Amino acid sequence: MALQWINERAGYFSGAVTIGYIKGEDTGILIDAGLDKQIAKKVIRQLEAESLPLTHLLITHAHTDHFGGAPTIQQAHPEASVYAPAFEEAVLAYPLFEPLYLFQGNEPVKDLRSKFLLGPSVKVDRVIGEGAQKIGEIDVVIHALPGHSHNQVGLEVDGILYAADAYLGRRALEKHVIPFQIDAKQVYETLEQLLKLDIKGALPGHGDYEETFQETVQVNMKRQEALKVAVEKEVSGRDFISLSDLVARVLTFQGLKVEEPGRYALFRTAILSFVRWLEVEQTASLVVEDNVLGLKGGEIHSKNESNNNEATLA
């Protein structure tokens, strides 16, 4: 996990998760904190060994592999300011939200409380918005990159984009097969946005820095298109498919065999993130049949006109 430099001030620690680092005169910005204490400690030690400053930590999104190491960094550098985007900041404050939404709102059972799904609480000092701004004395541009997570951001400095999990490096994409996402349509739109950026290169949260990152983004888009077709295919040939059957069939079709509930919950969320896309395009609608939640292909059902049947979240 050596610190590698892209130019004289933009660098990164490559590992299971990329941890970015930007060096200014007095400012040192870390981008994400890694999964746990061990990883954060390695980063802190290397910065100390090279007498590099650490004044800011930007957490791109509230997934445990990106923020689990944050409290260790805060303990070692209490003077450092922690930045995160809105909404993600709320999950960082209450990390139980992550396994909670993965378990469909229920108090998570043991399998969903692993260190990969339930991280430590992180106190964020400043909620960061989009656009050009200064962090310390360094000029950066914060880009909204939603879809993988509700309000994920990336950071651009000197024409180099730290893209978080807006796209995956090719090896990571091969490994994951179905990338985690909460809104497949937004993921695709974010990928389209990345292709329009006038930048020198980009670095994903899982993968390497590439000047020709557009090719990797296009590979991600192709995968997203193929997954959409796979979901549509299951829906279109049938009057009804339960959500659990849809998940099972897509997983099997993609050659995946999932054995742990935590991993299943991640894939279920990723696959069902296509439902809204199909709904927007009116190729499927969510229905309940014989007390089973599922999808009906074709035209959207006209909603029950009467209001006396509305579900409420009391």
Ligand SMILES: [Zn+2]
């Ligand atoms: Zn993530």
